[in-house]
Amino acid sequence: xxxxxxxxxxxxxxxxxxxxxxxxxxxxxxxxxxxxxxxxxxxxxxxxxxxxxxxxxxxxxxxxxxxxxxxxxxxxxxxxxxxxxxxxxxxxxxxxxxxxxxxxxxxxxxxxxxxxxxxxxxxxxxxxxxxx
Numbered sequence: 808x809x810x811x812x813x814x815x816x817x818x819x820x821x822x823x824x825x826x827x828x829x830x831x832x833x834x835x836x837x838x839x840x841x842x843x844x845x846x847x848x849x850x851x852x853x854x855x856x857x858x859x860x861x862x863x864x865x866x867x868x869x870x871x872x873x874x875x876x877x878x879x880x881x882x883x884x885x886x887x888x889x890x891x892x893x894x895x896x897x898x899x900x901x902x903x904x905x906x907x908x909x910x911x912x913x914x915x916x917x918x919x920x921x922x923x924x925x926x927x928x929x930x931x932x933x934x935x936x937x938x939x
Contacts, residue, residue, distance in 0.1 A: 824838065824839050824840050826839055837906065838903070839903040839904075840903055841898060841899070841900055841901050841902055841903045842897070842898060842899065842900040842901075842903075843897070843898060843903065844883060844895055844896070844897050844898075845895070845896050845897075845898065845905045846893070846894075846895055847893070847894050847895075847896070847905070847909060848891060848892070848893050849891060849892050849894075849909065849913070850890065850891040851890050851891060852924065854890040854891070855890060855924075856889035856890050857889075857890075857920075857924070858887050858888065858889055858890065858891075858892060859887075859889045860923075862920060862923055863916070863920055863923075864887070866915070866916045866919040866920050867887075867912070867916050869915075869919070870911075870912045870915035870916050870919070871912055873915065874908050874911050874912050874915075878902070878904070878907070878908055878911075879899050879902075880896045880897065880898050880899065880902075880905070880908060881896065881897040882894060882895070882896055883895040883896065883897055896908075
């Protein structure tokens with residue numbers, strides 16, 4: 808059973824046990840089934856092609872390992888691409904909080920790489936030779 812965020816009204820079905828979340832981006836349902844397999848897609852900030860960079864790969868790997876040590880889960884599949892990744896995780900039989908795991912992983916990666924993230928320049932800033 809998959810627990811990716813699913814937009815209400817989408818054709819993809821959620822697991823029977825879900826919670827509904829309101830956000831500025833819409834209403835979402837999130838599966839909360841302990842021991843389930845969860846599919847996740849995670850995008851980089853502004854879809855920057857950073858996941859092929861050694862620094863970011865190392866930060867992501869270290870962060871996943873650190874979170875796995877504190878909040879166990881099994882990685883069934885992991886597909887990193889330059890600007891996003893896909894993965895399948897199996898949560899423990901007594902835990903369904905995959906969202907917290909991703910929150911911690913993303914925070915740790917951002918903290919480890921913050922000095923290396925360069926926001927893309929707007930055309931106006933390029934024209935005026937501003938660094939941003």
